[in-house]
Amino acid sequence: MPSSLIVLFFFILIIPSAAATKYKRTVEKYQVPDVTLVNQEGQKINLRTFLNGDKPVILDFIYGTCTTICPVLSIGFSHFQKKLGPDADKVRLVSISIDPDNDTPAVMKEYLQRYNASVGWDFLTGKREDIIMVMRAFDAYVINKMNHYPLTILRGPGDEEWIRINELLSTSDLMQEYKLLLKK
Amino acid sequence: MTMRFLLVTVLCFLFVSTAAAAQNEKTVAGFTEEEVLLFGEKMYREGVLPSGEPMEALVMGDIPVDGRMFTCDDCHQRSGLGSVEGTVITWPTNGRELYRPRRKTGAWHQPESEEAKMDVRKNLPAYWEEIEEARPAYTDESLATVLWTGVDPTGRKLNPIMPLYHLEDSDMAIMVHYLKNLSVDLPPGVDDTTIRFATVVSEDIPAEAREAMLAILQAHVDVRNSQSRHQERRAESGPFYKTEMHQAYRRWELDIWKLQGPANTWSRQLREYYQKQPVFALLGGLAEGSWQPIHEFCEELKIPAIFPLTDFPVISESDWYTLYFSKGFYQEGEAAARYLHAQENIVSGTKIVMVSRQGMAGSYLNRGFSESWQVFGMPGPEHIKLAPDKKLSEQFWSDIMQAKQPDVLILWLEPVDLADISTLVEETKLPGKIILSAEMLNYSFTAIPDNLRDNVYLTYSYSLPDSQKRSKQAVKQWLRARKIPVTDLKMQSKMYFLGWMLAGAVKSMRSEFFRDYFLEGFDMMIDQDYAIAVYPRLTFGSGQRYASKGCYIVQLTKGPEPKLVEKSNWIIH
Numbered sequence: 001m002p003s004s005l006i007v008l009f010f011f012i013l014i015i016p017s018a019a020a021t022k023y024k025r026t027v028e029k030y031q032v033p034d035v036t037l038v039n040q041e042g043q044k045i046n047l048r049t050f051l052n053g054d055k056p057v058i059l060d061f062i063y064g065t066c067t068t069i070c071p072v073l074s075i076g077f078s079h080f081q082k083k084l085g086p087d088a089d090k091v092r093l094v095s096i097s098i099d100p101d102n103d104t105p106a107v108m109k110e111y112l113q114r115y116n117a118s119v120g121w122d123f124l125t126g127k128r129e130d131i132i133m134v135m136r137a138f139d140a141y142v143i144n145k146m147n148h149y150p151l152t153i154l155r156g157p158g159d160e161e162w163i164r165i166n167e168l169l170s171t172s173d174l175m176q177e178y179k180l181l182l183k184k
Numbered sequence: 185m186t187m188r189f190l191l192v193t194v195l196c197f198l199f200v201s202t203a204a205a206a207q208n209e210k211t212v213a214g215f216t217e218e219e220v221l222l223f224g225e226k227m228y229r230e231g232v233l234p235s236g237e238p239m240e241a242l243v244m245g246d247i248p249v250d251g252r253m254f255t256c257d258d259c260h261q262r263s264g265l266g267s268v269e270g271t272v273i274t275w276p277t278n279g280r281e282l283y284r285p286r287r288k289t290g291a292w293h294q295p296e297s298e299e300a301k302m303d304v305r306k307n308l309p310a311y312w313e314e315i316e317e318a319r320p321a322y323t324d325e326s327l328a329t330v331l332w333t334g335v336d337p338t339g340r341k342l343n344p345i346m347p348l349y350h351l352e353d354s355d356m357a358i359m360v361h362y363l364k365n366l367s368v369d370l371p372p373g374v375d376d377t378t379i380r381f382a383t384v385v386s387e388d389i390p391a392e393a394r395e396a397m398l399a400i401l402q403a404h405v406d407v408r409n410s411q412s413r414h415q416e417r418r419a420e421s422g423p424f425y426k427t428e429m430h431q432a433y434r435r436w437e438l439d440i441w442k443l444q445g446p447a448n449t450w451s452r453q454l455r456e457y458y459q460k461q462p463v464f465a466l467l468g469g470l471a472e473g474s475w476q477p478i479h480e481f482c483e484e485l486k487i488p489a490i491f492p493l494t495d496f497p498v499i500s501e502s503d504w505y506t507l508y509f510s511k512g513f514y515q516e517g518e519a520a521a522r523y524l525h526a527q528e529n530i531v532s533g534t535k536i537v538m539v540s541r542q543g544m545a546g547s548y549l550n551r552g553f554s555e556s557w558q559v560f561g562m563p564g565p566e567h568i569k570l571a572p573d574k575k576l577s578e579q580f581w582s583d584i585m586q587a588k589q590p591d592v593l594i595l596w597l598e599p600v601d602l603a604d605i606s607t608l609v610e611e612t613k614l615p616g617k618i619i620l621s622a623e624m625l626n627y628s629f630t631a632i633p634d635n636l637r638d639n640v641y642l643t644y645s646y647s648l649p650d651s652q653k654r655s656k657q658a659v660k661q662w663l664r665a666r667k668i669p670v671t672d673l674k675m676q677s678k679m680y681f682l683g684w685m686l687a688g689a690v691k692s693m694r695s696e697f698f699r700d701y702f703l704e705g706f707d708m709m710i711d712q713d714y715a716i717a718v719y720p721r722l723t724f725g726s727g728q729r730y731a732s733k734g735c736y737i738v739q740l741t742k743g744p745e746p747k748l749v750e751k752s753n754w755i756i757h
Contacts, residue, residue: 038757042526042560065725067261068269071254072243072345079247101711101723101733101755106559115253127753128721142270144710145725149270168345170244 023167025177030153030162033133037096037126040108045124047134051155055092056181058174059153061140062123063099064107069150072168076152078115079171080178089120091178096134097125098145139164156181212361213354224362229262231255233355241347249347259345261726262504263700264366267708272345278367278698282327286318327363328356367698371486373464374434374697379690381405382439382463384454384478384492386471396671397468397493397679398440403666404683405436432695439463443471450477458485465702467686468493468679473544479506488703490689491682491731493675495623496544499551503729505699507706509678509719510732513545516621516643517552519735520594522756523641525560527737528617530592536565537590539597542572545624549596565594581607594619599631606633614639622738634742641751644736646674646718648748655717677717685709720754 032048039045051057060077062070074095081088097103103111108123117123125131135141142148154163154177163177212220215234223234231239231251239251256277261267264278276282295306319338322330326337331349334342351359373380383401385394415433418426441457443450454477466489471478475494482489482505489505495512511518524530538553540546546569554564566588570576576597581604584590593615595601608614618636622644625631632640659677663670670676689705704726711723712731722731734754740746 038526042757063725065728066269067267067726068259068272068274068345071258075243075247075249075254078253099723099725100757101721102725102728104757116250125757127757128755146268146708146710147270150272168244170246170344172246 023165023169023173026164028139028153028162028164029160030138033130033137035126035130035133037124037130037134038105040105040112040123042105045122047124050122051092051094053092054157055090056157056178057092057094057155058178059094059096059138061098061135061138061148061151062095063097063145064103064111065099066145066148069148069168073150073152074111074115076169076171076174077121078117080174081118081121082116083171083175088118091120093117093121095121095123097123097131098135098142098148100125100128100131138162152177154178154181212357215358220358220361221365224358224365227251227355227359228256228362228366233351234358239355240350242350243347244344254347258726261700261704263696263698263704264363265696265698265701265704267704272343277363279364280368282322282363284321324357324360324364327360331356331359367696367701370697371464371699372462377435378437379434379697380437380439380461380463381465381467382441382457383467384441384443384469384471386443386450387445388472389470392671393470393675396668396676397470399666399668400663400676400679400683401438401468403668404686405438407683408436408687428694432691432693434690434697438467447471447473447477451481454478454481458487463487464697464699465490467491468682470494474498475506479503482506486699488699490686490706491678493678496548497730500729504727505703506729507703508730509722510645511552511730513548513621513623514552515730515732515735516623516645517549517554517596518556519552519643519645519737519752519756520549520619520641521553521556521560523737523752524592524617524619525557525562526756527752530562532562534591535589536592536594537568537584537588538565538594539568539570539584540595541570541574541597541601545621546596549621549624553594565592566590576601576604578604578607581605582611585611589613590615592617592619596621596624599625599628602631602633606635609633609635617641619643629740629746630744632740632746637740637742637746640740642738642740642748644738644748645732645734647720648736648738648750651720652717659717674718681712681716681722 032051034046034048037045037047051059058077060073062073077093077095081093084091097108103123103125105125108125112121112123132141138153140151149166150168152165152169152174155161159181163181165177169177211217215223226232226234227239231254233239241249241251243249243254259267259274260277264276266274266276268274295301295303300306319336319340322337330336330342331351334344334346334348336342349359383398385398412435415430419430419433439457439461441454443453465487466478466482469478469489469492471494474496475492476498478489478492479498481487483503486505488507490507491509492506494508497508497512498506499511499514530536538550540550550567557564568584584593585608595618597620614636616639618640620632620640620642622642625642656673656677659673659680660670662680663676668676685706688709689702692705692708693701707724707726707728709724711721713721716722719732720734723733724731735756736750736754737752737756738748739751741749
């Protein structure tokens with residue numbers, strides 16, 4: 001067998017193809033709005049600068065009193081950080097509130113503590129109109145927060161394209177997506 | 185006679201002893217019934233085992249869960265009646281639902297009379313007969329199995345979002361027993377035909393305010409009951425597929441609970457009213473002073489209280505049964521702190537002096553400010569508490585400026601206290617910000633002299649006067665149609681809104697008339713920014729108990745008819 005074929009075969013074996021995933025996964029281009037949000041410490045954060053750093057970004061939309069979807073998304077983030085161990089702060093996890101009326105820095109801080117969040121996971125809130133702008137920018141806008149759906153959006157450092165996954169993920173799925181970001 | 189008396193006494197003793205023994209009997213895992221239900225509740229609501237250790241589970245196939253992060257009631261809710269969020273439907277886990285088959289026909293049952301059996305509207309169409317029941321009734325064993333393995337009695341695998349619990353047999357027995365007893369018997373205040381509500385009014389509330397509130401609540405009840413004839417007919421003769429909807433209809437009754445005398449006697453009076461005629465929930469309500477006695481009564485008896493009209497609610501992050509419009513005066517204090525921190529970037533060396541009189545309003549405003557200020561890690565302001573009879577003379581203002589030299593002066597005071605405040609202008613340096621509460625000023629903005637207005641900032645906890653004209657007009661038209669005079673549009677708008685929400689919350693209960701489920705109906709409501717005329721937004725969510733979360737900071741234009749100038753957003757982080 002020619003060596004190039006062996007390499008190709010090996011490559012197919014070890015790099016799972018996106019098409020092989022059991023969840024819906026698309027590649028998108030988003031323009032991050034130039035807005036200032038507030039994190040769980042009450043610090044002002046420019047979202048565009050924050051996301052454009054040299055770290056991979058994994059982003060979701062949640063709220064502090066959500067009954068079903070957000071706890072599962074957040075448990076996923078929590079366990080993902082645990083799995084990464086000392087490398088946890090090499091990836092930026094960003095949860096953006098879709099209930100800015102209720103999600104104050106104090107509420108968000110308590111929320112992150114409940115999920116044992118470590119450095120590298122930020123929960124952002126802001127003015128309602130800014131939050132709507134961010135949701136629209138990521139095609140995640142819902143009029144009623146109760147109608148939201150599970151959504152995880154990822155981007156590798158320096159990448160222009162984002163990976164969009166409209167379902168809840170297991171840790172192994174999230175880890176696989178993360179590794180794909182790093183391999184680009 | 186003596187023998188008979190003795191016999192009755194002995195029998196009574198035996199009965200009481202047997203009842204007590206039954207109460208103490210070890211039912212599950214070596215615990216009494218009461219203990220099992222308490223432990224079960226702790227597992228269900230807090231994710232903590234009787235041992236004090238967190239429950240452990242696996243979700244999404246490979247994510248280990250510490251039960252304290254993600255509790256059963258997060259999804260299934262406190263009532264156990266489940267929830268719907270976006271694309272995820274969480275099924276009921278209360279005893280009544282779990283221990284009966286989930287039927288393909290819902291509430292519909294085979295008609296009994298021969299005449300009804302011939303009526304096609306009351307019978308299942310042929311294709312429906314072929315649909316299988318969704319699942320049989322759970323048993324204790326099959327319920328434990330589904331919690332351990334995620335496989336139900338039909339062999340169907342549950343969505344991986346449902347955690348698989350690692351529970352020892354004894355802990356599982358407690359969990360199963362708790363679920364079996366969760367939301368089984370309907371509470372007092374509801375029967376086959378009627379849901380009974382009450383509203384609380386204390387005797388010192390002015391007659392005009394009392395009548396304005398009662399007229400609107402009664403109008404909501406009348407609107408509801410005007411449908412009774414049609415709804416009851418539909419429940420009798422409607423088509424099979426609407427059985428559940430039509431049979432859920434109940435008339436409403438409204439009682440008025442008048443409280444007399446001092447507030448420390450209210451708890452006893454409320455219990456007497458309740459024992460005489462139990463109600464399902466309290467609606468609205470007006471009472472002089474703190475709402476605390478009524479709040480505590482509701483917490484203790486687990487009675488929902490919807491939108492009492494009070495500026496002095498109980499401020500709690502964990503209490504459950506009272507849903508307020510806002511935190512009242514507390515919220516204004518909180519907003520002042522947030523504004524100074526987030527928008528004015530006040531640093532910790534800034535000299536802040538706060539002046540208030542003894543009394544409930546000042547106390548709520550102080551607390552709201554101080555608690556928020558503390559969250560920002562800022563040192564507390566210097567606080568001058570005035571005696572009730574202290575007159576605020578020119579000398580008072582002059583002394584404050586000279587002795588304290590504040591950068592920010594917070595005045596939780598009434599218009600009468602501001603008669604000589606112009607003296608401040610004579611001082612060499614005015615405080616950069618002078619903060620007052622619009623509510624405490626009773627919206628008498630001319631009490632602020634023109635020459636101070638550049639430095640005065642007000643907390644303003646309602647919609648701005650020129651906004652939401654259409655909503656206000658809609659409320660006025662609704663009142664006019666019911667021949668209710670407009671006497672206090674702010675209060676009347678709130679009660680109009682209550683009725684609007686109440687209809688939705690009752691409908692969302694279907695026939696599951698459980699109080700926790702009723703409150704969950706409000707929790708799951710769509711956030712409102714159009715149905716309420718006096719707040720820009722009211723928002724809801726599980727356990728959120730103050731629907732209005734915002735407050736404006738405004739300034740005043742100069743002249744005899746000052747206008748408000750918006751200086752902040754409604755929500756300030």
